[in-house]
Amino acid sequence: MSLSDIRRVLISDSLAPACAQILRTQGGIEVTESPGLTHQQLLSQIQDYDGLIVRSATKVTAEVLTAGSRLKLVGRAGTGVDNVDVECATKNGIIVMNTPTGNSISAAELTCGLVLSLSRQIPQAAESMRAGKWDRKKFMGSELYGKTIGILGLGRIGKEVAIRMQSFQMRTIGYDPIIPAEVTAQFGVQQFPLEEIWEQCDYITVHTPLLPSTTGLINDAAFSKCKQGVKVINCARGGIIDEAALLRALQSGQCGGAGLDVFIEEPPRERALVEHPLVISLPHLGASTEEAQNRCGEEIAQQIVDLVKDRALVGAVNAPALFKAFSPETKPWIQLGEAMGNLLQTLLPSINGNVQVTTSGEILKDAGSFLCSAVTVGLLRGNKEKINLVNGSLFAKSTGIQVSSQHFSGAGEIRLEVSGGGIQLVGSLSDSIPCLLKIGTSEFRSPVTLHGTLILWEGSAPLLKLTEVLSEAGSQLEMLHVSNGHSVAGISSPVSDLSLLGPCIQITL
Numbered sequence: 001m002s003l004s005d006i007r008r009v010l011i012s013d014s015l016a017p018a019c020a021q022i023l024r025t026q027g028g029i030e031v032t033e034s035p036g037l038t039h040q041q042l043l044s045q046i047q048d049y050d051g052l053i054v055r056s057a058t059k060v061t062a063e064v065l066t067a068g069s070r071l072k073l074v075g076r077a078g079t080g081v082d083n084v085d086v087e088c089a090t091k092n093g094i095i096v097m098n099t100p101t102g103n104s105i106s107a108a109e110l111t112c113g114l115v116l117s118l119s120r121q122i123p124q125a126a127e128s129m130r131a132g133k134w135d136r137k138k139f140m141g142s143e144l145y146g147k148t149i150g151i152l153g154l155g156r157i158g159k160e161v162a163i164r165m166q167s168f169q170m171r172t173i174g175y176d177p178i179i180p181a182e183v184t185a186q187f188g189v190q191q192f193p194l195e196e197i198w199e200q201c202d203y204i205t206v207h208t209p210l211l212p213s214t215t216g217l218i219n220d221a222a223f224s225k226c227k228q229g230v231k232v233i234n235c236a237r238g239g240i241i242d243e244a245a246l247l248r249a250l251q252s253g254q255c256g257g258a259g260l261d262v263f264i265e266e267p268p269r270e271r272a273l274v275e276h277p278l279v280i281s282l283p284h285l286g287a288s289t290e291e292a293q294n295r296c297g298e299e300i301a302q303q304i305v306d307l308v309k310d311r312a313l314v315g316a317v318n319a320p321a322l323f324k325a326f327s328p329e330t331k332p333w334i335q336l337g338e339a340m341g342n343l344l345q346t347l348l349p350s351i352n353g354n355v356q357v358t359t360s361g362e363i364l365k366d367a368g369s370f371l372c373s374a375v376t377v378g379l380l381r382g383n384k385e386k387i388n389l390v391n392g393s394l395f396a397k398s399t400g401i402q403v404s405s406q407h408f409s410g411a412g413e414i415r416l417e418v419s420g421g422g423i424q425l426v427g428s429l430s431d432s433i434p435c436l437l438k439i440g441t442s443e444f445r446s447p448v449t450l451h452g453t454l455i456l457w458e459g460s461a462p463l464l465k466l467t468e469v470l471s472e473a474g475s476q477l478e479m480l481h482v483s484n485g486h487s488v489a490g491i492s493s494p495v496s497d498l499s500l501l502g503p504c505i506q507i508t509l
């Protein structure tokens with residue numbers, strides 16, 4: 001099963017029309033657009049599709065992924081993939097890809113809009129005008145000028161928020177455990193430990209993914225350390241600000257207002273926050289601009305077309321080994337690893353225990369992990385229906401095979417060794433073509449191209465017998481390699497009866 005073989009795609013959320021158009025015209029893909037499918041409808045239809053494209057509304061659960069028996073890809077036209085069970089997708093060998101930059105500006109602009117709205121209660125004032133009032137006293141605001149905004153999460157969106165709020169001459173401080181302080185200083189954000197952030201801020205905005213470490217990042221304890229009347233904004237994910245703690249802080253006056261675009265449950269059935277007079281709430285609109293939707297729709301479509309055309313793998317969040325299979329430098333090594341794993345599987349009566357992958361040569365210094373995945377895919381091909389470079393290493397663990405790698409540097413040969421069950425195979429590339437050099441102590445006089453259908457036997461070549469059997473079977477000898485122990489023949493098509501040649505094995509790579 002090739003992961004690039006994507007013929008039918010289902011779009012189950014509302015996306016820009018450009019997405020389907022690019023898939024159809026550039027990828028030759030059949031596209032069904034069904035925004036607003038119910039979970040039950042999705043479950044009953046997904047088996048007909050190779051790819052599914054969603055925004056945040058469709059919940060791509062384990063049930064959906066399992067029902068999608070031919071599903072190879074889930075595309076998220078947007079940033080957060082928390083509506084996709086990525087772990088289950090990986091187990092099932094399904095690529096999950098997103099377009100993380102396409103909607104950053106829109107989300108940042110909306111965040112800034114909420115900061116401004118909170119400072120002057122703009123939506124509340126507009127609402128009171130609509131109700132026929134002229135209430136100038138009630139809506140006394142405060143300037144942003146000279147105030148401090150704390151930005152938690154200084155990635156793509158956090159950075160854009162900082163740059164924009166600086167034009168109001170706000171002081172921008174923040175915290176991010178990954179982005180170095182020197183980097184954020186370049187866009188005007190001074191970082192502090194979280195403990196020192198709370199007491200400094202007039203506004204706090206969160207721009208992190210929802211992780212165990214960010215769930216309830218702003219909670220009762222954090223609110224209690226904040227300035228009285230602090231205003232908070234969440235345009236990231238519901239739950240980063242603890243909703244119950246926020247309600248308590250609003251009721252006590254510790255929090256002076258909140259701008260919420262996202263909720264733990266969407267749409268929120270619990271209405272206390274939405275109905276609170278100091279809360280400005282929105283129905284998850286961060287990415288809802290024409291520009292962001294066009295970008296995300298076009299990008300996800302282009303990424304899928306690139307995959308289908310075998311040009312590149314862009315935006316995949318769960319397939320580091322597969323990514324290597326698209327790079328011209330590493331692609332032939334991946335092919336070699338798969339072919340050697342497959343050869344080892346054919347030579348051994350059963351595979352369990354340890355398989356050792358040994359690389360040598362400077363250019364393979366960091367290749368251990370993706371070559372282990374490639375060897376595993378070859379080892380398990382035929383035993384596991386959906387084995388590929390997305391789930392290779394996960395499958396090895398569950399099958400009781402331990403594939404580990406070691407590397408020898410130095411100026412010697414660049415080669416790959418795969419050993420298991422007492423058999424050692426040595427391979428390398430010859431003009432970028434995967435080749436076998438040795439089986440145990442049998443060293444081939446010239447490299448054996450690992451491609452097409454091969455037959456392998458111990459001993460020298462019974463050339464006459466071989467050509468006779470092959471011609472009777474309608475096949476032809478294409479190459480013959482001999483060594484001090486084994487011989488390998490490349491043949492034009494598989495042969496059903498090899499018994500006339502004695503103990504031979506046939507392998508199709």
Ligand SMILES: NC(=O)C1=CN([C@@H]2O[C@H](COP(=O)(O)OP(=O)(O)OC[C@H]3O[C@@H](n4cnc5c(N)ncnc54)[C@H](O)[C@@H]3O)[C@@H](O)[C@H]2O)C=CC1
Binds near residue numbers: 079081155157178
């Ligand atoms: N409301 C909406 O419609 C939209 C929401 N989003 C959401 O916005 C959030 C941020 O998106 P991006 O900026 O693109 O992500 P990003 O990955 O570029 O940045 C996230 C940052 O959070 C940091 N981080 C992780 N744990 C942290 C912690 N404990 N404390 C502080 N920082 C932490 C990371 O180091 C990273 O730099 C995501 O949750 C995304 O799903 C994105 C687009 C639209």
Ligand SMILES: O=C(O)C(=O)COP(=O)(O)O
Binds near residue numbers: 055080081287
């Ligand atoms: O990209 C994200 O993370 C978002 O939250 C945007 O969600 P949406 O595409 O508008 O359903």
